[in-house]
Amino acid sequence: MRALIAIDWGTSSLRGARLSVTGQVLESREFARGILTVPPGQFEAVFNELFGDWMAAPHALCLISGMAGSRQGWQEAPYCPCPAGFAELGQHLLWLQADRIALVPGLSCMNPDTLNTPDVMRGEEVQLFGALQLAERNTATLVLPGTHSKWVQVEHGRVTRFSTFMTGEVYALLSQHSILGKTLDLNGTFDETAFLQGVDQSQQAGSVLNKVFAVRTLGLFERLSAAVLPSYLSGLLIGEELRHQNVPPAQGPVILIGSDALTLRYTLALRHLGIACQSRGAEATWAGLHALATKLTNKP
Structure with missing residues (x-):
């Protein structure tokens, strides 16, 4: 196993970790250098400035996930179509430097719930x-709460389908830019009480x-x-998102991925x-990049 430099380069932030051969984080760094802060043509320079010392390790391998592979990023890495697992991701890596630095492509699928319109994810x-x-x-x-929440079905190690919900963005728009x-x-x-009231209301016809x-x-008449x-509005919107999900009990518990602040409300709503x-x-990102690197370096 080669030394792995794992990078999560998003829209607003940039995180990196230097991992051991077993996937443990040896050192991590985080910067407010999301892709929107990087001038065109300067991604390689920013990367070298912030992680060049890590890349000096002999035979270092760097995998970069997130929006760095978008059209606005370092270079566009075409989406890998679903169903897809580690094998398909490995086949669709976009190598910026041969066998040294690669962009992870992200996934696409056709959503039957919206007349087979395309859906995408990166990171x-x-x-x-x-x-x-x-x-x-x-x-x-699996559920990834956030500005654009993702609900994902994985079967036998391959993503078969997913759906995106603009729950976080709609909450921000309604709470900050509406009446x-x-x-x-x-x-x-x-x-919590008001939040769960909102969840309950969302489940009604x-x-x-x-x-x-x-x-x-409810505010005008001082009911709340x-x-x-x-909190009530948050529960109403998250509950509306949950109302459209069909979670097979035989699959085991739903897996939420995100910060404590992001997953708390979904945990409360789901359990309710x-x-x-x-x-x-955050450990899920490093574990995923390490597992992908392991598949690459252990292939025949």
């Missing part, structure tokens, strides 16, 4: 496979658009205080609805 695919490695499972439903913002106190602390407007009237309304779940954090 999450590494987290998925890393979380499965850590959980010692090869079949699961609801006049009613919500965004400086309040998270309120009726349009989510009507339920969202009721966030304002301005301090807890953000009787769905078992477990969480993984």
